[in-house]
Amino acid sequence: MLTSTLLRFIFPPPSSLFITVMSVFSFTSTAYLGFSELRGKHAPYSKFWNGSSTKSGTRKQTEVSSRKGMLFSYTPAFLACLTSFVLLAPQGTRFLLLRSALTLHFFKRIFEVLFVHKYSGGMVLDLVILISLSYFTITATIIYSLHLTQGISEPPVDLKYPGVLLFLIGIGGNFYHHYLLSKLRGKSDKEYRVPKGGLFCLVICPHYLFEIIGFLGISCISQTLYAFSFTLGSALYLMGRSYATRRWYLSKLEDFPQHLKALIPYVF
Template sequence: MENMAQKFIFPPHSVFVTAMSVISFGAGLYIGFNEIIGKHLQYSKLFNTKIYRSGDQSEAKQPITVPGRVGMLIVYTPAFLVGLASFFLLPGTGLRFFLLRSGLTVNFLKRILEVLFVHKYSGRMGTEAITVITLGYFLGAATAIYTQHLSRDLLEPSVDLKYAGILLFVLGITGNFYHHCVLSNLRGKGEKEYKIPKGGLFNLVICPHYLFEILVFVGLSFIAQTLYSVCMAMGAALYLMGRSYATRKWYLSKFEDFPKDIKAIIPYVF
């Protein structure tokens, strides 16, 4: 079994990498399950402002929030800077290492540019969600790059997946961008209400942008071929599947004419 696994991934080479791999997968599973049962991260349409009370005080306290655009910029910027800094802090050779950190850097730069020029925001974002998501992306990018750096002197897996990874990454980032543009164009100038998205894969699933985001992480895991990158992709997939399930449930509750045959994230399946 071990020999079979080593055909596709670098062998685990440190307790730190193994621990972070378990944490990454476990965190995705935990947050994804919470999304399914209604405990949502505080952003987007699923942001449900809760009232907190301190001790016996009668005054309600609302969670601290920031404008959605500001919150998402905070979320993506540290991970982008980690990718950019890696070219200077961890100089190294090898196509695989170059492709991985380039892919991570491009992915988060794209997200920042979308926040600035594509997405339209109508709500606010809770600081709790900002902290959780920012740490997740920051630690994910930093650990993926560091793990690849540690693998530089190890024997390469016998099955080389990095070129398939490039294709998946390009497909994922392109499809994600396209469907983000479709979402953005749903609202005219000054409009803030939500609408049922149409066009592209929105005719089959309510969260095609999440589907393509999963392809981005799978592509990166194929490029890296490390245990951590595989666990990171699986954790991201579990979270996004939970998020898409919750999103479909939200649309069903808000729109009586929402087509029942539209799935959450996988056409015709889920």
């Protein structure tokens, strides 16, 4: 019963061990990172992370600036999107929409790195390489999983155009709130303050909320098991990150507005 219901909304999973393994791995790994954030175990690139206890007694690690690190993190995935237009033959509107959405997603990220975000400190090169490889692999697998549906009947419920709408809402809302965050403090301003404008009046991480909406849009365009598995895992991860962000603000600001939720207005 459950399987037949799911198959109304997604393509039948391909007989590919690689896609099956990647679907399970993408969900479990990203969900685990989210639960780690809830427990207070943060990623090394996070502003919440205190690496002082781990630096002593370990090998010296090469660092790059945060801007260069994030630029390198996104560029291979962006190039994978562009390359897919050359290496893979056209497969109709859905395939074109998926590749276009992913290309625009990573173009936006690179644009923000170069012209919007403000960075301080650096990133460990090993971590940068790991993040870059992860984004590249995820992006290539999303494209490849839809490529494998060539010749298979479309799902009875067509979600690609609602997916385009969700994607545009997500990418637009994410960019707008990233812009608001970039204007929060000047170069020499070290004071912490609560972001203002947009949905910051309701939640502390509206940029994460819109990122989830954007991922959901990409999944609806694709309608493959892998895309939805990754999106669900990413949503759990960003829930953990948003919870950690709210907890961090509470620890820094005595006058933090208690009505502000972490991610979902009035709910969470």
